[in-house]
Amino acid sequence: MTELPADLAANPVLARWVTVHPDDSIDVRVGKVELGQGILTALSQLAADELGVDLHQVRMVPANTRLGPDEGMTAGSLSIMRSGPAVRAACAQVRARFTAEAARRWGVEGVTVRQGTISAGERTTSYGALADAVDLEVVADPALPLTSGDGPVFTGTDSPRLDLPDKIAGRPRFIHDLRLPGQLFGRVLRPPSPGASLRHLDTSRLADTNVKVVRDGSFIGVVGPDEAEVMRAVEALRGATAWEEHDALPDEDDLPGFLRAGPHETIEVVPGEQPPPAGRSLRATYNRPFIAHASMAPSCGVARWNDDGTLAVWSHSQGIHNLRGAIALLLRMDEDRIEVEHAESAGCYGHNAADDAAFDAVLLARSVPGRPVHVQWSRPDELAWSPFGSAMSVDVAAVVDESGAVRSWEYDVWSQGHTSRPGYGGAPGLLAGAYLDRPWRYPAPVDPPLAGGAGTVRNAVPIYDLPHRRVTGHRLLETSIRSSAVRSLGAFMNVFAIESFMDELALSAGIDPLAYRLMHLTDPRGRKVLETAAKAAGWGTPVAEGAGRGIGFARYKDKGAYCAVVADVEAESEVRVRRLTIAVDVGLVVNPDGVRNQIEGGATQATSWTLKERVRFDRRRITSDTWETYPILRFSEAPETSVELVEGPGVPSVGAGEAAQGPTAAAIANAVAMAVGVRVRDLPLTTDAIVAAIESSDG
Amino acid sequence: MKQAFELTVNGGHVRVETHPDTSLLHVLREELDLKGSRFGCGVGLCGACFVQLDGQVVASCDTPIWSAAGKTVVTVEGLAPGDELHPVQRAFLDEQAAQCGYCISGILVSAATLLARNPAPDEQAVVEALDRNLCRCGVQRRVVRAVLAAAEVTE
Known part of the structure; x- marks a missing residue:
């Protein structure tokens, strides 16, 4: 008797995971969704190995609330860790059922499966041939082995991404390309500011057009058959509305003051053990602004109210089951009457x-029963109305002994909560819900629990062996800015602060920053990752005048991937990150190129956050709503990256998607400090921020 | 008021009836069902909708159809004949130079246009040719490698 992997135990019926067709094709359904990270490719490799088939025989089917397993959210770098074992075990169970059927028919034992051929001696058959005889509407049997025990064929190889041939050929693949029979197009006219309410709406300008206006409280939308006409109609309506607006946003020039003013929830991560010992004391404060997702595509959703009152929704949500629950909550309907499919x-x-876009589509489709409505956001709405990653502020203080070693460590971090996802904190969380005639008052963003990876205090506890620690989070309980999960949540800021401060302590003690970290680190996997990155980067070799080299390191969420980054920068009129040399340990690697791509991409995106990004607003409106006012990294600014995979033999796989974020920021900041001779503690590291840091250090 | 416009798209002659201010991107995606060009920003700042218009790279999202009339348009679907792939598309597959892939159509158009003019670009030339294209997933360096690899193949 073994314990089933958690996601399989929660969804034990094998038919939820696997369908075998008579033509030998095999559908595999998982609850995790493709976000451009390549998860379905990695899971297909595991599935093919367990089934004993070629990759092309497996079809990864988009997640669907009615048909597939519920594996919660595709988030937190947990997909390979959670879904991997479940898919393997489900496929191993399917294989066992098919080999048992063959064994029964042939009256033999020792039936094997290789490359899709089920055989014993001279006799052969296939999955398709037995499909009608094997019932998968059965629950997983904990007595069966969790894997087939065959050596991996595809696992551990650079299997190419399943979705890229379509995307590179320019074939329809995205939700934006979805066209259903009878489909109409919708657009939403969002308020001019988050606190606005609609006073007057004049639809007379649309008298001669073929569009329908939908209004519910301060929610306004337009539906029609011609998308171009719908877009023109929304612009016409924009000039025909009157709104009541208030100054409700914080002072963008004093975000630390705003974050620290409270009220707060206090999160005791590491309670103060004893008063700090005597010694030399150092302290520093680090800040970051709000940041935006800034995805290349505007969000999109499709919905259709069926004749029987059921609702069909297509969404690129990270959590289709949570979305379904949130829609049911807002519309007071039974969630079994809603089907959500991932696109x-x-x-x-x-x-x-x-x-949010999916719910917009649901609201607009209600006015045209039986017709699917396809809603796409505008770029300004995408940049201004998507939830933001919270601004954060950190105080850190340490006492060091005469050798420079840390004797005590005190850490405080202030932040808004890092999730307002649908269903969190009992609120539906869907944007339009707060603007309806009967609005839902949303609570301030919350944090996932500590055991669930935390938010504000994610990675707030250093990996180093530090005595006399105190680590405290302070989550803001009142805010007018909607913040939620952005890649790595609080870990980006906490690792930036911890790793910047470790550098400050090292320099203050006159010790090499790498040696200083190793002096405080016993974790063998961590040491190996740090040493690997340093060696690959030529740590200790000379750095040119005006250039700098810095290192940053963390283990994501304390139990995920280890990642060390060495940044080589030039800092003259502005900071240019020339090279990022990265080492990562994600345990068993399912797809090496997939891991590299995630780490390179994460590090490049983190470079953009670190050098350039800041959500702008006045006291009333979000003002950074174009690519000119919210610039991101360009080709000419993207650093060369190299990734060393440090594989721990026999260690379970963990996710790679978020591991590089914090270490990259710290490595760049530490390199900049070396290049310009001054520590910049406020992100982003723009020319203005560096000049300000130089001026304040002169003073 | 709808008007008729004629243009050449991916080698074929097309005639569409639409409002003159309708964007070329909208015509491509909705009237001609060429979904490869993507909507990203609507004001020509991200590159997801880039196409060739008489051989020049333009943002189809803020090109009104009246200004494309009588001209020749090549989209990502038309970089190579039929179902074939352009060498730069094959290089992107070889390098796995994408994550989400939403920006890739426009990047391929920029890259193919560069290679048509300069079959042996150096890295600097590739970076300059792609600098109007945004990518949020962070695959810029893979993309540059892929374009340089395609140049070696086509030379």
Whole structure:
């Protein structure tokens, strides 16, 4: 008797995971969704190995609330860790049932499966041939082995991404390309500011057009058969509305003051053990602004109210079951009457507006029963109305002994909560729900529990062996800015702060920053990752005038991937990151190129956050709503990256998607400090921020 | 008021009836069912909708159809004849130079246009040719490698 993997135990019926067709094709359904990260490719490799078939025999089917398993959200770098074992075990169970059927028919034992051929001695058959005889509407049997025990064929190889041939050929693949019979197009006219309410709406300008206006409270939308006409109609309506607006946003020039003013929930991560010992004391404060997802595609959703009152929704949500529950909550309907299917969109880096766009489509489709309505957001709405990653502020203080070693460590972090996902905190969380005639008052964003990876205090506890620690989080309980999960949540800021401060302590003690970290680190996997990155980067070799080299390191979520980054920068009129040399340990690697791609991409995106990004607003409106006002990294600014995979033999796989975020920021900041001779503690590391840091250090 | 416009798209002659201010992108995606060009921003700042218009790279999202009339358009679907792939598309597959892939159509158009003019670009030329294309997943360096690899093949 073995314990089934958690996701299989929660969805034990094998038919939810696997369907075998008579033509020998095999559908595999998982609850995890493709976000551009390549998860379905990696899971197909595991499935093919367990089934004993070729990759092309397996078809990964989009997640669907009615047909597939519920594996919660595709988030937190957990997909390979959670779904991997479940898919393997489900496929191993399917294989066992098919080999048992063959054995029964032939009256033999020792039936094997290789490359899709089920055989014993001279006799052969196939999955398709036995499909009608094997019932998969059965629950997984904990007595069966969790894997087939055959050596991996595809696992551990650079299997090419399943979705890229379509995307590179320019074939329809995204939710934006979805066209259903009878489909109409919808657009939403969002308020001019988050606190606005609609006073007056004049639809007379649309008298001669073929569009329908939908209004519910301060929610306004337009539906029609011609998307171009619908877009023109929304622009016409924009000039025909009157709104009541208030100054409700914080002072963008004093975000630390806003975050620290409270009220707060206090999160005791590591309670203060004893008063700090005597010694030399150092302290520093680090800040970051709000940041945006800034996905390349505007969010999109499709919905259809069927004649029997049921609802069909297509969404690029990270959590289709949560979305279904949130829609049911807002519309007071039974969630069994809602079916949500995942459809791919552009890259997703956390809780973006996917769910919001789906609910917009649901509201607009209600006015045209039986017709699917396809809703796409505008670029300004995408940048201004998607949830943001919270601004954060950190105080850290340490006492060091005469050798420079840390004797005590005190850490405080202030932040808004890092999730307002649908269903969290009992609120539906869908944007339009707060603007309806009967609005839902949303609570301030919350944090996942500590055991679930935390939010504000994610990675707030250093990996180093530090005595006399105290680590405290302070989550803001009142805010007018909607924040939610953005890739790595609080870990980006906490690792930036911890790893910047470790550098400050090292320099203050006159010790090499790498040696200083190793002096405080016993974890053998961590040491190996740090040493690997340093060696690959030529740590200790000379650095040119005006250039700098810095290192940053963390283990994501304390139990995930280890990642060390060495940044080589030039800092003259502005900071240019020339090279990022990265080492990562994600345990058993399912797809090496997939891991590299995630780490390279994460590090490149983190470079963009670190150098450039800041959500802008006045006291009333979000003002960074174009690519000019919210610039991101360009080709000419993208650093060369190299990734060393440090594989721990026999260690279970963990996710790679978020591991590089914090270490990259810290490595760049530490390199900049070396290049310009001054520590910049406020992100982003723009020329203005560096000049300000130089001026304040002169003073 | 709808008007008729004629243009050449991916080698074929097409005639569409639409409002003159309708974007070329909308005509491509909705009237001609060429979904490869993507909507990203609507104001020509991200590159997801890039196409060739008389051989120049333009943002189809803010090109009104009246200004494309009588001209020749090549989209990502038309970089190579039929179901074939252009060498730069094959290089992108070889390098796995994408994550979500939403920006890739426009990047391929920029890259193919560069290679048509300069079959042996150096890295600097590739970076300059792609600098109007945004990518959020962070595959810029893979893309540059792929374009340089395609140049070696086509030379």
